[in-house]
Amino acid sequence: MERKRTVIYLVVGILVLCSGVVGLIVKMAAGTRGPVGDGSALTPQAGSCRHALDMGATTPEARGFPPTFGGRYAMCTKAHEIETFFVGRVSASLSAADAEKEIDGTCRVEADKFLGGPRGTGRVATTSYMEENADHLAKRWFSCEVAEVGNAAGTTLVTRTGSLRGALAGPGPVVLGCANSAAHDFVFLPDCAAPHTAEFVGLYTLADDANPADDEARDRSVGAGCQKAVTDFLGWDQRTFESSDLIDVTFWGPGAAEVRDGNRVFQCFVTTVEDRKLTGSLKGLGAGKVPVAG
Template sequence: MRRWLHALALAGAAAVLLTGCVQVHRDEGDLVDDWAALPAPRLFVPAADACLPRLTGVVPAATYETVDCAGSHLAETVHVGTFTGPVALGARPEPGSPALRDARVECDKRTREMIGGDWHAARLTLTIALPPATAWAAGARWFRCDLAETDSIDNTRPVNRVGSLRGALVGDSTLLHRCFDPKLIGKNLNYMAPVLCTEPHRAEFVGVYTERDMSWVEFTEGASGTHRRCMTLIAAFADVPDNAELPYRAGSIFYPPSRREWEEGDRGVRCFLWSDDRKLTRSVRGAGPEGLPVI
C-alpha cells in the first residue's frame, strides 16, 4: 500500500511539470497488483508414519514433537484422518465420546493393515488424539491414530520401544498373546502372568470376537453372553465340539475394551481358554478331544 501511494504522488508531480523540459512519468501498469498475494494461513496437521516421545489425547502445535523410530519412543502414528459429515459441523468431539466411533473404525482398519494383524491379539493399544478446541474453532478437523506397545494384557499403559511397529504381527511375533498362568486372589483373577506354552499354565489366548452394538452397561450386565461367545472361540481353537460337554473341558477368561474405548466404538473382546482342573504344558491349538478331554 505504501508503494502504491508513493506512485500516485509521483504521477501527480509529473502532471504539474508537463510544461517544462522533463520526461513524462511512465505508467508502471497495475500498481495495485505489484505485491504477491499473501499465502492463506495453514492449519497445523500432525504427520503420519511418525514416532512420538509422548502420548496425549489433545495435540497442540506448540508442543508437537516427533522422533526417529529407530530410537526409543513411546508411540507411533499410524494414520491421520479427517472428520467429515455432521461431526465436522459441530463442536469438537470430546476424547472418549461416541462421536469418535467412525474415527476409531478408520484407525482400526489402518492399524491392521500396517501391522499385519489384529492389534487386540497382541500387547498393543490404539488411541485417538485430537486438535485443541481453539484449533478446531479455527477449522482443524484432523484426528490422529496412535499405536503403542504395552507391558502386558493387564497393564495397558504404553511402554517405550525401539523400532517401528510396521509389520509387527507378521510371523511369530513376540508381541502376540499366547499362554498365561493366571494369578488369583480367592476366586477373583488378579493378573495374567505370561509364560511359555511348554511351561505349566492354565490359560491360553484363543482369539478376539467383535461384540454387537450395545451400551457399556448392557455389556457389563451380559457377562454370560460374553462367556458363551468366548467358549465358541475356544471350541474352534482347540478343535473340540461346541456342545454341552465343552464346559467340562475348559472355561473362559475374557478381556473387553476399557469403558473409554467402548464408548469410542471399540467392540473387540479378547478370549482366553481357562483350565481350572489341570495344568497344561502345551498349546491346545488343534489338540482335539484327546488333547482337551472332558473332566
Template structure:
C-alpha cells in the same frame, strides 16, 4: 516475520536518504515490483509413519516433536485422517473419548489392523484417536491422528489401566513371527491377573481371539459374566478347530479381559477371549488341536 520485514524495509529507506544513494544502472529504482509475495501460511498437518515420546491424545503443534521409531517412544502414528460432515462443522474439536469420534476410531481400528498384520487386540496393543487442538481447529484443521501404542504387560493386558509403555522399533507387522507383544499363553498370579508364560511351559490360559461387543452397549460388568463367557466359547472353538455345539462347554473353560475404561470410552469394544484349562496345567498350544487338544470331559 512480516513485522521484521517491514522494519528492515523502513530502515533501508532511511539509510538511502541519509547517504544520498541513487539507483545503480542495472536497477529500475522500484524496490517492490520484483519481490515475491510471502507464502500464505499453511495449516499444520501431522505425518503418518513417525513416533512420539508424548502420549498426549490431542494434537497440539507445540507438542509435535516426532522421533525416529528406532528410538524409544510411546506412540506410533499409523494413519492421519480427516473429520467430515457434521463433526467437521463444529465450532470446537470433539472431546477425546466422545461418541463424535467413534467413526474416526473405526477408521483407526482398520488402519491399525493393516499396519500390524491382523487384529491388533491379538497383541498387547491399543489405539487412540488424537484430533487437532482447539487452536488448530479454529485455524481450519480437521485432521486426526491414529496412534498405536504398547500396553503394560500386566495392568494393560488385564484392563486395569490404559498406560502406554516405552517401546523401541516400529510396530509394523507386529503380529508376525515371535513379536514380544503378541498374546500367546498365560498363567494367573495371586491377584488373578494374567501373566505371559511360554506355551511349552506349564500354563492354564491361552489367548484365542476377540469378541466384539455391540457399539451401543455399555461396558460389561459382573452381572454380564455368563453372557460374555458364552460369547467367548465359540471364539475358543474356532481357534482350536472344534465344533460349536452342545458339547463345547464340556471341552473348554473360558476367561476374558475387557478393554480399560478409557479404551472403552474411545470406542474399543473388543473383548479378549482366552482358553482356560479348568485348573490343570498344559504344556502346549491348543491352536488347531481339534478334539485331541480339547476332548469332551
C-alpha cells in the same frame, strides 16, 4: 450338567485418571479414544515414533500412554515406545461428540490396516489424541497411536527398535499367545513354553443389534461366543468342555460406552481353573491330556 463358569474382565475407559476397571489404563488391543492433547508444542506426523514420557517420570500418568500428545521424538529404528500411524482432520459438519466417535472408528480401521491384521490378535494397544487449541473443531488434527504392550490393561509400554507396520500380518513376536492372570489383567508372555494360566484363542464380535446397556445380555452373548472359540481352539465338543475341571473361558474387551460407539470386538482366552499352571499350548489338544503342572 452344571453350566460352565465364565470369568469376565472388561476394559472400559481411557487413561489412569479416567474410568477403567479399578483404575486400569487405556485401550488394550481393543483400544478406544484416549486423552486430549493441546497441540500447542507438537503436531503429530504419521510414521513418526517417540518416547512415552521424559526420563524419570514417576507419577501414575507415566504408566502407559501419556495423558496428552507429547514425548521425545525418536527414529523408529531406535528405541521408542509409541508410533503414530495415522493423522487426520476432524470433519467440519460434526459435533464434538460425533467427532470423537468418528476418530474412534477411523483409528480402529486404520490400525488394522497398519498392523496387517486385527489389532485384537496382537500384544498392542492403541489410543488417539485430538488438538484442543484450534479456534474451530474442523481445524483440529487428530492422531492415531499404537504401542507394543506387556499386559492387557496397556499399562506397560514395551520399548522397541522397529516399526509395528505389518506386525500382525503373520506369525511373529507381537502376535498374542499365552499369558498369566493378574489382578484384573493379563501379563503377556513371549511364548507358551513358560508356565502360564491363559492362552488367547481368537476374537468375538458382538452383533450390531446387541444392546450395549444390557450388561447381562451382552456378557451372555460374548461368553457364549468365546466359549465356542475356546472349544474350536482345543478341538473339543461342548460336553468335553463342560465336564473339564481344569479349563475355563475368559473374555476381555470394551465396556458399554465403547460398544455403543462401535467398538464391538472382544478377545477370548482359555484359562485354567484356580490359576493352575499350563506347561504348553492347548491349540488342537483334542483327546490329549491337558498339560497342567503338578
